[in-house]
Amino acid sequence: MLFQKLRILFGFGISLLWVLLNFAENRPNVVIFLSDDQGWGDFSYTGNADISTPNIDSLAQQGAFFEHFYVQPVCSPTRAEFLTGRYHVRSGVYSTSAGGERLNLDETTIADVFRSAGYRTAAFGKWHNGSQYPYHPNGRGFEEYYGFTSGHWGNYYDAELLDHNGETVQGEGFLVDEFTDRAMDFIEQHKDEPFFVYLPYPTPHSPMQVPDRWWNKFKNKELTLPGNPSQKEIDHARAALAMCENIDWNVGRLLKHLNDLNLSENTIILYFNDNGPNGERWKDGLRGRKGSTDEGGVRTPLFMRWPAMIKSGQTISQITSAIDLLPTLAEMAGIPANTNNELDGVSLKPLINDPKPEWKDRYIINYWSNRLSVRSQQYRLDHMNQLYDVEVDPEQSTDIRELKPEVFKELLAVKKEWAESTLANTHLSFEADERPNPVGHPDFVNTLLPARDADYHGNIRRSNRWPNCSFLTSWLVSGDYISWDINVQTAGKYRVTVHYTAPEWVVDTRLELSFKNHSTSAQITESFDPPLRGMDEDRVIRTESYVKQFKPLYMGVIRLEAGAGTLELRAPFIPGNRGPDIRLVELRRLD
Numbered sequence: 001m002l003f004q005k006l007r008i009l010f011g012f013g014i015s016l017l018w019v020l021l022n023f024a025e026n027r028p029n030v031v032i033f034l035s036d037d038q039g040w041g042d043f044s045y046t047g048n049a050d051i052s053t054p055n056i057d058s059l060a061q062q063g064a065f066f067e068h069f070y071v072q073p074v075c076s077p078t079r080a081e082f083l084t085g086r087y088h089v090r091s092g093v094y095s096t097s098a099g100g101e102r103l104n105l106d107e108t109t110i111a112d113v114f115r116s117a118g119y120r121t122a123a124f125g126k127w128h129n130g131s132q133y134p135y136h137p138n139g140r141g142f143e144e145y146y147g148f149t150s151g152h153w154g155n156y157y158d159a160e161l162l163d164h165n166g167e168t169v170q171g172e173g174f175l176v177d178e179f180t181d182r183a184m185d186f187i188e189q190h191k192d193e194p195f196f197v198y199l200p201y202p203t204p205h206s207p208m209q210v211p212d213r214w215w216n217k218f219k220n221k222e223l224t225l226p227g228n229p230s231q232k233e234i235d236h237a238r239a240a241l242a243m244c245e246n247i248d249w250n251v252g253r254l255l256k257h258l259n260d261l262n263l264s265e266n267t268i269i270l271y272f273n274d275n276g277p278n279g280e281r282w283k284d285g286l287r288g289r290k291g292s293t294d295e296g297g298v299r300t301p302l303f304m305r306w307p308a309m310i311k312s313g314q315t316i317s318q319i320t321s322a323i324d325l326l327p328t329l330a331e332m333a334g335i336p337a338n339t340n341n342e343l344d345g346v347s348l349k350p351l352i353n354d355p356k357p358e359w360k361d362r363y364i365i366n367y368w369s370n371r372l373s374v375r376s377q378q379y380r381l382d383h384m385n386q387l388y389d390v391e392v393d394p395e396q397s398t399d400i401r402e403l404k405p406e407v408f409k410e411l412l413a414v415k416k417e418w419a420e421s422t423l424a425n426t427h428l429s430f431e432a433d434e435r436p437n438p439v440g441h442p443d444f445v446n447t448l449l450p451a452r453d454a455d456y457h458g459n460i461r462r463s464n465r466w467p468n469c470s471f472l473t474s475w476l477v478s479g480d481y482i483s484w485d486i487n488v489q490t491a492g493k494y495r496v497t498v499h500y501t502a503p504e505w506v507v508d509t510r511l512e513l514s515f516k517n518h519s520t521s522a523q524i525t526e527s528f529d530p531p532l533r534g535m536d537e538d539r540v541i542r543t544e545s546y547v548k549q550f551k552p553l554y555m556g557v558i559r560l561e562a563g564a565g566t567l568e569l570r571a572p573f574i575p576g577n578r579g580p581d582i583r584l585v586e587l588r589r590l591d
Contacts, residue, residue, distance in 0.1 A: 026266065027117075027118075027119075027194040027333055027334065027335075028194070028266050028267060028268050028306060028308070028309075028332065028333055029187075029194055029195050029196070029197075029263060029266065029267040029268065030114065030119075030195070030196045030197070030267070030268045030270075030329055030333065031183075031187075031197045031199065031254065031258075031267060031268070031269050031270070032082075032197070032198050032199065032269075032270045032271075032325075033199050033201065033247075033251060033269075033270065033271040033272075034079070034082070034125075034198070034199070034200040034201065034271075034272060034273070034274055035201050035203065035204070035244075035247055035271075035272075035273050035274070036075060036126060036200070036201060036202050036203060036204065036205040036273075036274055037075075037203075037204050037205040037206075037240075037273075037274070037275065037277060037278035037290055038203075038204055038240075038244055038247070038273040038277065038300075039273065039276045039277025039278075039281055039283050039289065039290075039296070039300075040273075040276065040277075040283050040284065040286055040296065040299050040300055040301065041277070041281060041282040041283035041284050041286075042204070042240065042241065042244045042273075042277060042281065043056060043057065043244075043301060044057055045057040045060055045065070045301065045303075046284065046301055047284055048224075048282050049224065050221065050223050050224055050241060050282065051241045051244060051245060052245065052248075053244065053245065053247075053248040054248065054252070055248045055249070055251040055252035055255060056247075056248050056251055056271055056303060058255070058305075059269055059271055059303035059304065059305040060301075060303045060305075060313075060315075061312060061313060062305050062307065062312045062313075063269070063303065063304050063305030063306060063307075063310045063312060063314070064303075064304045064305075064310055064311075064314040064315075064316055064352055065301065065302070065303060065304075065314065065315050065316065066301070066302035066303075066304065066316045066320050066348075067301070067315055067316065067317055068299070068317060068318065068319045068320065069272060069299070069300055069301065069302035069319075069320045069321065069322075070298050070299055070300070070319065070320070070321045070322070070364050070366065070375060071272065071273065071274055071275055071298055071300050071321070071322045072088060072274075072275065072298060072322070072366060072367070072368060073275050073276065073290060073291050073292055073293055073297040073298055073366065073368040073369075073371075074096055074274075074275050074290065074291060074368055075096055075101075075126075075128050075151050075205075075274050075275065076088070076093050076095070076096045076100075076101035076128045076129055076151060077093050077367075077368065078274040078275060078322055079127075079128050079129050079200065079274060080093040080103055080129055081321070081322040081323045081345075082110070082322045082323075082325050082326070083103065083107075083109040083110055083111070083129065083140070083326075084103065084107045084108065084109060084110075084323075084326065084339075084341075084343075085110070085323050085324070085325070085326030085327055085337070085339065085343040085344065085345040086107070086323060086341060086342075086343060086344045086345070087323065087344050087365060087367070087422060088367075089367065089422060089423055090341070090344070090422065091103050091104050091107045092104035092107075092435070093129070094433075096128070096151045096468075097150070097151055097452060097466075097467045097468050098452060098453060098467050099433060099435065099437070099453060100433065101128055101129055101130065101151060102129060102130035102135045102435065103129045103130055103135065103140065105134055105135070106340050106341065107339075107340065107341065108338070108339035108340045108341065109140045109141045110141070110196075110325070110326040110329065110330075111123070111137075111140060111141025111142045111196060111198070112140065112141035112339075113141070113326065113330055113335065113336075113337055113338065113339070114141070114196040114329075114330075114333070114335065115141045115142075115143065115196070116338070117333070117335035117336070118193075118194065119193075119194045119195060119196045120143065120144075120186075120190040120193050120194070120195045120196070121141055121142050121143050121144070121195070121196045121197075121198075122142060122143065122144035122145070122183070122186045122195070122196075122197050122198070123137050123142045123144070123145050123146075123147065123197075123198040123199075123200065124145075124146050124147055124179040124180075124182045124183045124186075124197070124198070124199055124200075125147045125179045125198075125199055125200035125201055125202060126147060126148060126150075126151070126153070126200045126201070126202040126205075127145070127147060127148070127149040127150075127200065128149070128150065128151045128200075129149075130149065131149040131150065131437075131448060131450065131453065132437045132438050132439065132447055132448070132449070132453075133166065133438065133441045133443065133444035133447065134438065134441055134443070134444070135438070136149065136163075136166060136444070137149070138165055138166060138444065139441070139443070139444070142198070144165065144186060145163065145164070145165055146162065146163070146164045146165075146169075146179070146182050147162065147163060147179065147200075148162055148163055148202075149163055150450065150452055150468040150469060151468040152202075152205065152206070152466065152468035152469050152544055153175070153202055153468075153469050154207065154469040154533075154534055154544065154545055154546060154547030155207065155209070155533050155534050155537070155547050156174055156175040156176070156202070156203070156207065156209045156537070157173070157174060157175075157209065157537055158170070158171055158172060158173065159171035159175050160547065160549055160550070161499070161550070161583070161584060163448065166444055166445070166446045166447075166448070167446060168448065168499075168584070168586065174209075174210075174211055174246075175202060175203075176201050176202070176203055176243075176246060176247060176250055177246075177250060179199060179201065179250075180199070180250040180253055180254055183197050183199050183254060184253070184254055184257045187254075187257065187258070187261065187263070188257070188261065191261050191263060194333075199254075200274075201247055201250075203243040203244075203246070203247060204239070204240040204241075204243035204244055204247075204278065205278060206278065206540075206542055206543070206544060207534055207537070207538050207542045207544065208236060208239035208240065208243070208538055208539045208540040208542070209239075209243075209534075209537045209538055209539065210239060210242045210243045210246055210539065211246065213246075214242040214243070214245050214246045214249075215238075215239065215242045215539060217242065217245070218238040218239070218241055218242040218245075219238060219539075221238060223237055223238065223241070223281075223282070224282050225237055225280055225281060225282060226280055226282070226283075226285075227280060229280050232540060232541070233279060233280050235539065235540050236279045236540045237279055237280065237281045238539070239539040239540055240277070240278065240279060240281060241281070242539075251271065255269070264307060265307045265308050266306075266307075266308045267306070268304070268305070268306040268329065268332060268333075269303075269304070269305045269306070270302065270303065270304050270325070270329075271301075271302070271303040271304075272300050272301065272302045272303070272322070273300040273301070274300075275290045275291075275297060275298065275300075276288060276289045276290045276291075276292060276296050276297040276298065276299070276300075277289050277290060277296075278290045283296050284394070285394060285395045286299060286394055286395065287395055287396040287397075288396075291368065291369070292371075293366040293367065293368060293371045293372070293373035293382065293383050294373065294380075294382060294396055295380065295390060295394055295396060297366075298366045298373075302320065304352075306332070309332070309352075309353075310352055310353065311353050314352070314353070316348075316351050316352070318351055318357075318359055318377065319362065319364055319375060319376070319377050320348055320351075320364075321345060321364045322345075323343070323344045323345030324345035324346055324347065324348050325345070326339075326343065326345060327343055327345050327346060327347040328345075328347045328348040328349055330347075331347040331349045332349055346362075361376065361377055362376075362377075363375065363376055363411075363414050365418055365422075367423065370383075371383035372415055372418070372419060372423070374411045374414050374415050374418075375390075376411065377391075378390070378391050379404075379407055379411060380396065381408070381411035381412060381414075381415060382396065385401075385408075385412060385415075386399040386401065387399060387400050387401045387404060387407065387408045387411065388400065389404075436485040436486050436487040436564050437449060437453055437484055437485060437486045437487070438486070438487050438489055439486045439487065439488050439489065439494075439560065439567075439587055440488050440489045440490040440491075440492065440494065440560060440587065440589045441489045441490070442489060442490050445588055445589050446586060446587070446588050446589075447586070447587045447588075447589075448584060448585075448586055449484050449486070449567070449584065449585040449586075449587065450583065450584050451467075451470055451471050451472045451482075451582060451583055451584065452467045452468055452469070452470060453484060454472065454482050454483065454484050455482070455483045455484070455485070456472055456480075456481075456482050456483075457480060457481050457482070457483065458475075458476070458477065458479055458480030458481065459474050459475065459476040459477065459480050460472050460473070460474055460475050460480045460481075460482060461473060461474045462545070463545040463546075463581075464543075464544055464545030466543070466544045466545065468544075469544065469545055469547060470544075470545045471501075471545070471547075471548075471550070471581050471582060471583040472581065472582045472583075473581045474578075475571065475574075475578065475579030475580060475581070475582075476577065476578055476579070477574065478570070478571050478572055478573065478574050478579075480571070480579065481568055481569060481570040481571070482568070482569040482582060483566050483567060483568045483569070484566070484567045484585070485564070485565075485566055485567075486515070486564070486565065486566070486567050487563065487564040487565075488515070488560045488561060488562050488563060488564075488565070489562070490562065490589060491559075491560060491561050491562040492559070492560065492589055492590065492591040493557050493558070493559055493560075493589075493590045493591050494557065494558050494559075494560050494587045494588060494589055494590060495554075495556075495557055495586075495587070495588040495590055496513055496520055496554070496555040496556060496557065496558055496585070496586070496587060497552045497553065497554055497555065497585070497586040497588070498511060498513070498522075498552070498553045498555055498569070498582065498584070498585050498586075499550035499551065499552055499553075499582070499583045499584040499585075499586075500524065500528070500550060500551060500553055500580040500581060500582055500583070501528050501529055501530065501548060501549075501550055501551065501580060501581045501583075502524050502526075502527055502528055502529065502579075502580040502581070503527055503529040503578075504527040504529070505575070505576035505577070505578065506524060506527065506574075506575075506576060506578060506579060506580050507524055507525065507526070507527050507575075508523060508524065508525075508573070508575045509523070509524045509571055509573065509574050509575060509576075509579055509580060510522070510523050510524075510571065510572050510573040511523075511524065511553070511555060511569060511570070511571055511580070512569070512570050512571070512572055513555055513558060513567065513568070513569050513570075513585070514558075514567075514568050514570070515558065515560050515561070515565055515566075515567045515568070516560075516561050516565050517561070518558055518559040518560065518561070519558065520555050520556040520557060520558040521555065521556070521572075522553060522554065522555040522556060524553060524580060526551070528550075528551040530548050530549045531548065532546040532547065532548050533546060533547050533548055533549070534546045534547055550581075550583040550584065552586075557590065558587075560587070567585075569582065569585065
């Protein structure tokens with residue numbers, strides 16, 4: 001009898017193990033495309049006759065199209081909300097540069113969730129939620145990362161100083177194509193394991209660079225644009241649409257790759273944008289663009305395909321948001337959405353494949369730069385407390401506060417409650433941010449400190465007022481210096497490399513890097529003065545900094561004590577009337 005019971009229990013255990021293994025083998029893969037500054041109208045699927053995006057359109061034709069999906073008005077807040085399932089102000093994100101784009105370290109990301117469930121995780125592209133580990137993608141659940149961590153990159157061809165798992169590398173080719181190549185390689189390497197791949201493309205964000213193959217179609221094309229655009233605005237729109245068609249081509253390449261590997265059926269594909277368009281383009285009359293909390297600044301298509309589970313050709317009209325994607329994908333994959341903090345988003349799975357789902361009415365908040373707007377299923381209360389019925393008036397042309405006083409009162413109360421309970425308690429400002437740049441985390445050998453994250457003193461200035469891909473220049477006298485607020489995680493010796501440029505008269509300048517009681521120094525012995533890059537590739541004159549190649553200077557080894565302090569880069573001796581330009585300091589832990 002005992003033997004029989006043991007045999008039954010053993011058989012049950014084997015059966016359960018088979019079920020678990022079978023489930024693990026059949027867990028869906030996940031691929032997420034996120035474009036940068038692509039608007040609601042930058043797709044043929046949403047009605048723009050000036051552009052053709054057949055591969056992205058196919059995701060809706062073969063799956064589901066969420067027609068009222070909302071993000072935030074600019075880059076890093078939307079990315080933070082996708083990653084955490086929480087409103088960005090809760091996670092410490094208050095800016096798009098100089099540290100304000102970082103996710104608080106107590107946040108659990110969607111990559112953490114999938115990696116803890118056994119998925120292989122990777123990101124290829126623009127990160128924009130923190131640079132130094134553990135803010136770095138490798139510290140936020142992505143085992144493989146290739147791209148750039150700031151909010152803007154100054155050159156999309158053979159890009160310099162890209163980040164591959166914390167190491168600086170040289171890019172090759174057009175950046176969007178390269179990110180797609182890397183993603184396809186990762187998928188092929190892990191085709192027999194469940195994978196979670198995030199492709200945050202940097203385009204059509206400036207610089208407005210795109211290969212001739214796509215530009216030639218648009219360079220003389222007549223476009224349907226609102227208002228009376230200038231020639232520069234027309235050319236900007238042409239370049240943006242050309243960049244969007246390049247994205248579509250890359251989406252098509254990856255979809256074909258999945259099909260060739262027999263992975264299409266069980267791979268969830270998502271595609272959405274991070275905010276409204278970065279210029280005046282066709283957007284079906286929606287008011288606002290990037291930076292605005294109106295419909296045109298925050299409404300984006302969400303395309304979702306999963307042939308094994310999602311019926312084709314669905315249009316989902318309920319309001320949804322980037323905060324919903326973490327719980328949605330976790331539930332669809334059958335894995336727990338265990339996070340440190342309470343989610344603001346909800347799973348969208350009940351809306352899929354059900355024409356009459358049980359679904360509660362909700363409110364979605366859009367916030368940026370002291371502009372707070374509330375969206376219900378039918379109405380939007382904008383940042384000036386004007387009320388619109390966006391179901392019939394998506395252009396937000398008629399304020400109906402007086403016609404709908406009860407609705408106005410309801411949404412105004414929602415706005416006030418969110419501002420008092422969420423915004424007031426969690427929102428950071430530049431003055432209040434006391435998160436120094438971490439250096440020397442025990443799990444990461446190399447720390448990159450770019451000019452973007454530096455403070456500069458004396459005559460030194462950024463190469464452009466937009467920090468993200470800038471370098472520091474105008475170093476005129478020895479009293480000028482550059483500093484970084486850092487927090488050393490592991491005391492020890494660190495190899496120092498500074499990336500610089502210097503004309504001949506800067507040779508013999510001595511640089512000194514110091515932290516607390518220790519320092520190291522080196523002399524510039526070689527001139528390196530390459531020209532600025534980007535203007536020859538730009539289709540439209542840019543507003544951000546041009547870039548150039550920088551030369552690494554080995555400065556020796558410095559001992560860093562644990563704890564917070566100020567890292568200073570000085571020039572005790574400048575022989576001429578100018579010091580070097582500085583792009584980056586690398587600190588490599590040696591012990």
